[in-house]
Amino acid sequence: MSGFKTNNKVVGWVEERLPIFSMLQHSAVEYPTPKNLNYFWNFGSLAAFCLVMMILTGLFLAMQYTPNTAMAFDSVERIMRDVNYGWLLRYLHMNGATMFFILVYIHILRGLYYGSYKAPREVLWWIGIIIYLVMMGTAFMGYVLPWGQLSFWGATVITNLFSAIPVVGKYVVTLLWGGFSVDNPTLNRFFVLHFLLPFVIFGLVFVHVWALHTVKSNNPLGIDIKTPQDTIPFHPYYTIKDLFGIGVFLMIYMVFVFWMPGAFAEPANAIQANPLVTPAHIVPEWYFLPFYAILRSFTQDIFFISAKLQGVIGMFSAIILLLFLPWLDSSKVRSAKFRPLYKQFFWIFVADCLVLGYVGGQPAEGVLVRIGQIAAAYYFFHLLVLLPLLGKFEKTKPLPASISAPVIRGGGAAAGATAQPMEKA
């Protein structure tokens, strides 16, 4: 640990027994951070802030919520009408989930664009993907709790996916439900898990930051930190930058909470769950739509493998493949700034995901089925074919000598001649 000194006797006494102050000094104050991070590097701290918001609002909602099929919907309406500022808690929590996913998607895309998953950050990347997976599970189960029509039918559709597993599928589904359909035991366990998993995410975030502080932050140039001139201490530079980011984020978030609280909600979920009435159009929450589109794009049984099983495998492998990204991407250059071809394919990939998201939200009929299939195929083509090949054939631009080189005005002729002018954040 770095040279932590104090004149405060109490702090000194604690420090000798538990070195918490030197740890904070080391990892939250002195932590050497690349000086050239742009605002896309705010999204990690924003997501952490959002997680804390979700845990806090969720805690107080849980104190008022009743996980029983006969009472869940009524208890949510009671929160909305009779609990002091209950509507605020619920709208913060509902829209917080949407905001959380927007932040995390930008955070992931930032990683993809600047090659943050490449050596030595593979484990950091893995933990991130695992956090994302747990987040999806948590969000899915949270959506079931208000016990509206889409809560119930969404839960029925998604849990039924596991029935596609050969031989044991049927038993797995019964085990998930705790019965023979989505019912009270299902709601109970989903509530318990929805309460538990955010704390698992919190632990994973701790490990994520631990790994980050071991390998240090990537940066828009994607080159390693070479000298102390390349870095600045985390505090006060990035603490204030993160605080400013939180301010901007809160302003966007609060517009939704106070003026468009239902912008991301499905009207059918304002109708209490009814197992006897199937809604005309069952859609998952928007953040699942690209994967939902991949799931639905398999329409042909191949021998003994049903279309449903293919879809389930396709959907899960779309996420699992991301774990292999550090090896699928064969380029030695991290940042897309110096990869002219990858840069274009990155944006095509983003557009592809948006197309998948759109198709996932529409009824599976007509030309959309084919568009969804092409977009799903391209998703895998990008990860499995393009990325391995690009690294071999792409002619990358020369990298700057160091992070500080292109920043210093008129610095080193060699660096200045080859590097792109530094983009102002």
Added chain:
Amino acid sequence: MQKLIRTVLAAAFVAGASQIALAHEGPELTSPGFSFDGVFGRYDQAALKRGYQVFHDVCSNCHSLRFVAYRSLTGIGLTEDEVKTIAAEREIQAGPNDEGQMFMRPGRASDHYIPPFPNEKAAAAANGGAAPPDLSLMAKARAGGPDYVYSFLLGFEDAPPEGVTIPEGKFYNKIFPGHAVSMPPQVVDDLVTFADGTKATKEQIAHDVVTFLAWSAEPELDVRKSLGLWVMGFLTVLTALFYALKRQIWKDIH
């Protein structure tokens, strides 16, 4: 920074647009323009009272409003005595008493709106087999929200267009999915006589009752929007200060 704002707005837009795209399928809805639309929109208190009159005199004969408590009607400007009188209009089963008997007692302000039928089967039996839905959340339970309910109420037509057959005992509505509704057309000119003297055209009646239903779905809207203004004001100042401080701290870097 601009790039970032663009990205965030684009993400929010895409997410929002996909929802809106989903929400606005089906027939074109008409909007009368409600007082509670927009950033500064609030419920029109006079429209709420008129709308409640329509609900009370007409809708509540068949429809329940189970999430609205009588006591909360003070939110639309009724006095506590008026609330007590309205609550006592219907009886609710209570008990058991000391003899172990269930009995009927008049409603109290603390009760939720007492439904017109004792249960869903009774409601269905009295209404040609289809139970009238609860109206507490109707204004946000349909794509299009209040505009949908308004268009629906005015969307009945005497004769279905050619080629559309409506089963016996059902009514044609151009807005309703499937077009065959069990509820007969209700909103007609002079359906009620408004206590405040407003002329009861069918558009006025639909507008007012939808305002009331919007209130019953989102009674917190007025408080929400005015609190929102304070929150945004506070955040603007806070964020500006953070930005100034950020500029100050970073001025020697780059």
